[in-house]
Amino acid sequence: MLPQPHETSAIRIALESVGCRCTQQRVAVLGHLVQADGHPTADDVFQAVKLLIPSISLATVYKSLETLVTAGLATRLQGDTGLVPARYEVRGHGHHHLRCLKTGRVDDVPMNFDPELIAKLDPEIESRLRHQGFKLTGYRLELLGYYEQADSREVEPS
Amino acid sequence: MLPQPHETSAIRIALESVGCRCTQQRVAVLGHLVQADGHPTADDVFQAVKLLIPSISLATVYKSLETLVTAGLATRLQGDTGLVPARYEVRGHGHHHLRCLKTGRVDDVPMNFDPELIAKLDPEIESRLRHQGFKLTGYRLELLGYYEQADSREVEPS
């Protein structure tokens, strides 16, 4: 039902591999997440997927996103305040986030997940990881600041 | 009006130094943030401050917290979903957050804010910072994982 059947099958495989039922709604939601290079909100996903499945509801998009996040296929990036919607992205090879405080735009920066590097950041962190039994499964690094040139767009893509 | 007048005066000085009016509400809110060692939500602050100022309203707590954050005296840690309330903390010497995925507990880890160290984390980050005009004003590092011993409490303090 999606325009790109070959991508669709990769998505179906991903869903099946984590034990999810392959509904067209989930395929479409995950498909949009894969194809979107920005960080769409639930409503962004809803608007996009509605073009493929006009009958889909926003609640279903939320449920699908939650399913994907729980299954480890997607990640939720929370908004800054409670009224700012959360944003979602496919969980591929991780990356850091560069958040522009002027425009709200969020950029990805490819990340090498290296616990050793993180441990070296600070002796205190090293102590937690080595001596206090904290097992590190991942980390989120968000860099806050702003672009000095004016070429940062007002709104992030997608 | 607060039980500890000496702490109160330090708080008043902090408020004045950023050009805020010293209302008893703001003094009490900031005072609770200073004294709380966890990461209270707006409602936590409200409940605590109500003991000192019974007439205070939740909206005022929100407004005070926003004022403090804008003035740079406090920091907001957003919740994981939109319905999970944000948490607040005094902005002292920064720290990282160690979030236990089993219990939801969040620990602080003292941080040395050193852009050089961050730049060294990854060549890609370095490029952004040095060549693409992104001015770094801060960062948030959240370490995800879990404590292997069972001594991690079920709920974070306060």
Added chain:
DNA sequence: CTGTCTGCAAAACTTTTGCAAGAGA
């Protein structure tokens, strides 16, 4: 055929806002 998922509408909840009354400087 059976258990899971969807769609709808309403609820839940945090956070914000408007405005009159009150307090700080």
Added chain:
DNA sequence: TCTCTTGCAAAAGTTTTGCAGACAG
């Protein structure tokens, strides 16, 4: 006094839930 702040109540906005019908496996 004059402006900024509070308190109240209602609004705004995102996310969740309950339930009947639909669909995947």
